[in-house]
Amino acid sequence: MIELNNVSKTYTNGSQVVHALKNANLHIPKGAIHGVIGLSGAGKSTLIRCVNLLERPTEGSVMVDGQDITRLSAAQLNQARHRIGMIFQHFNLLTTRNVFDNVAFPLELTGQSKQAIKERVEPLLKLVGLADKASQFPAQLSGGQKQRVAIARALANEPAVLLCDEATSALDPQTTTSILELLRDINQTLGITILLITHEMEVVKSICHRVSLISAGELVEDAEVGDFFTAPRTQLGRDFLNDFLQLTPPKELVERLQSSPGERTHPVVRLTFSGDAVSTPLISRLARECGVDVSILQAKVESIQERTLGLMIAELLGDAQQTRQAITYLESHQLNVEVLGHVQRND
Amino acid sequence: MSSAMIDLIFQATLDTLYMVAISGFIATLLGVPLGVLLYVTRPRQILARPLLNQVLGIITNIGRSIPFIILMVAITPFTRMLVGTSIGINAAAVPLTIAAIPFVARLVEGALNELSPGLVEAAQAMGATPWQIICKVLLPEARGGIITALTVTLVTLVSYSAMAGLLAAAAWAIWGFATAITVSCRKSCWSPSLYWWLWCRASKAWATTWYVKATVNNLDAYSLFY
Numbered sequence: 001m002i003e004l005n006n007v008s009k010t011y012t013n014g015s016q017v018v019h020a021l022k023n024a025n026l027h028i029p030k031g032a033i034h035g036v037i038g039l040s041g042a043g044k045s046t047l048i049r050c051v052n053l054l055e056r057p058t059e060g061s062v063m064v065d066g067q068d069i070t071r072l073s074a075a076q077l078n079q080a081r082h083r084i085g086m087i088f089q090h091f092n093l094l095t096t097r098n099v100f101d102n103v104a105f106p107l108e109l110t111g112q113s114k115q116a117i118k119e120r121v122e123p124l125l126k127l128v129g130l131a132d133k134a135s136q137f138p139a140q141l142s143g144g145q146k147q148r149v150a151i152a153r154a155l156a157n158e159p160a161v162l163l164c165d166e167a168t169s170a171l172d173p174q175t176t177t178s179i180l181e182l183l184r185d186i187n188q189t190l191g192i193t194i195l196l197i198t199h200e201m202e203v204v205k206s207i208c209h210r211v212s213l214i215s216a217g218e219l220v221e222d223a224e225v226g227d228f229f230t231a232p233r234t235q236l237g238r239d240f241l242n243d244f245l246q247l248t249p250p251k252e253l254v255e256r257l258q259s260s261p262g263e264r265t266h267p268v269v270r271l272t273f274s275g276d277a278v279s280t281p282l283i284s285r286l287a288r289e290c291g292v293d294v295s296i297l298q299a300k301v302e303s304i305q306e307r308t309l310g311l312m313i314a315e316l317l318g319d320a321q322q323t324r325q326a327i328t329y330l331e332s333h334q335l336n337v338e339v340l341g342h343v344q345r346n347d
Numbered sequence: 348m349s350s351a352m353i354d355l356i357f358q359a360t361l362d363t364l365y366m367v368a369i370s371g372f373i374a375t376l377l378g379v380p381l382g383v384l385l386y387v388t389r390p391r392q393i394l395a396r397p398l399l400n401q402v403l404g405i406i407t408n409i410g411r412s413i414p415f416i417i418l419m420v421a422i423t424p425f426t427r428m429l430v431g432t433s434i435g436i437n438a439a440a441v442p443l444t445i446a447a448i449p450f451v452a453r454l455v456e457g458a459l460n461e462l463s464p465g466l467v468e469a470a471q472a473m474g475a476t477p478w479q480i481i482c483k484v485l486l487p488e489a490r491g492g493i494i495t496a497l498t499v500t501l502v503t504l505v506s507y508s509a510m511a512g513l514l515a516a517a518a519w520a521i522w523g524f525a526t527a528i529t530v531s532c533r534k535s536c537w538s539p540s541l542y543w544w545l546w547c548r549a550s551k552a553w554a555t556t557w558y559v560k561a562t563v564n565n566l567d568a569y570s571l572f573y
Contacts, residue, residue: 052472054468054471054472077474078474078475078476079474080474081471081472081473081474082473082474084472086469086472086473088465088468088469090463090465092463092465092466092468092469094466094484094487094488095488096487096488096490097487105470105473105483106473106474108483109473109474109475109479109483110474153473157473163472
């Protein structure tokens with residue numbers, strides 16, 4: 001549904017050339033919810049703005065619904081944009097229009113009759129749960145309600161694609177959840193393809209099917225959300241994940257960590273496990289079968305869509321032979337084992 | 348207060364209202380579109396035309412920076428061409444309008460500048476044409492700012508209209524100034540035609556003033572207040 005092929009965007013600022021986007025390739029199938037996550041200034045906004053040509057790419061093609069929109073004339077582009085909804089971090093509602101007229105705005109642009117507008121706006125307001133607020137003005141609404149109006153407005157012309165530009169970044173966690181639920185509903189009931197950019201892992205975790213990681217204008221990772229959360233392939237991906245799970249070894253442990261094993265050390269490992277491994281009593285089996293005791297320092301179980309993800313930081317207590325065996329055992333059970341370092345034995 | 352004074356004040360008020368209304372109306376008609384044009388032709392705006400924008404900007408800045416009293420004298424030929432005379436309230440309305448147009452334009456541009464750029468972006472994303480953005484987003488959203496701009500303009504026009512009335516009285520000073528310049532320019536090789544023309548204008552205005560003063564002197568100044 002959305003296809004970016006070798007899209008690059010460069011700005012020239014005097015003699016300075018800024019590469020906002022480098023050779024970005026992205027393929028989003030119909031009906032998918034695709035997230036792009038990255039730090040501030042990584043090029044997320046440029047990426048999403050290239051999809052409806054609010055930013056025109058310097059190179060590459062942008063296909064939306066089978067149409068290369070970089071080749072369209074101004075009038076054709078406006079036509080195409082009617083079928084691409086967009087919502088923003090700061091909502092961008094018209095302050096002089098009430099809720100009803102805000103949602104009616106895109107319908108006015110396409111020259112629809114008053115009657116047709118009324119018939120379209122009312123169910124939309126019902127869909128976003130604001131049927132009773134039709135005559136209120138944006139200034140009278142809360143942030144979450146404003147975003148609901150923006151969503152209704154974006155859906156007015158029955159778009160095939162919805163672009164979400166940091167749509168929940170200005171909202172509190174509770175409101176974020178309700179807006180994300182609304183987006184998921186829309187995706188499921190209307191079959192709209194959603195591309196969203198965010199810096200919050202929570203957003204990716206709760207609604208995205210696939211996720212891309214963007215860094216310095218490049219898409220560095222593209223994975224199913226479940227895979228991304230269990231085994232990110234890049235360091236940046238791991239940083240995002242650790243930050244999100246807040247699973248870092250305690251500070252006093254980090255201070256004692258040494259990178260290579262010594263005479264009397266034992267390894268500290270980070271275990272990531274998903275699927276069947278979650279429900280298998282691996283720790284007790286480890287003790288039985290390898291003779292290794294496990295001291296759990298931190299642990300967390302997250303459910304990411306239909307998958308369950310377990311994370312653990314643990315010390316493996318045993319001699320070198322035993323711990324090596326234990327690690328092999330864990331890996332053979334589809335656990336991701338990362339040795340963080342080694343600590344001196346206390347005994 | 349004598350009835351003569353009341354009549355005078357009444358007539359002057361009517362004249363002021365007339366001048367301000369005419370020039371305010373025309374300046375709004377021309378200044379608001381100019382202000383919008385100044386905004387939308389900026390680089391990275393919906394109708395980005397950087398060259399046109401610069402030219403308009405320079406013209407507007409010149410219009411804004413000429414002191415009204417100078418402008419009034421300088422455009423006299425234009426005024427006469429337009430209304431057939433260079434004295435009277437119709438004639439005064441011409442420089443008032445000319446001065447007010449760039450004034451309105453800059454204030455309107457400022458009002459548009461206050462809008463969040465996100466509004467235009469959202470409208471663009473919805474497939475709005477530039478014309479739709481101007482009519483359905485920019486003007487309605489900046490309505491408050493534009494009304495303020497027009498109010499400020501009307502108040503300024505009132506004070507300018509008083510200046511127009513004072514021109515006659517001040518003409519002798521300009522005449523003296525222009526004479527001095529004309530004399531000095533004649534000594535240099537630089538074309539003195541502008542100053543010569545200024546001198547002629549000032550002389551005529553001075554003569555008119557003298558006539559008006561003589562008439563006014565016939566009124567007993569003290570009787571106006573007792």
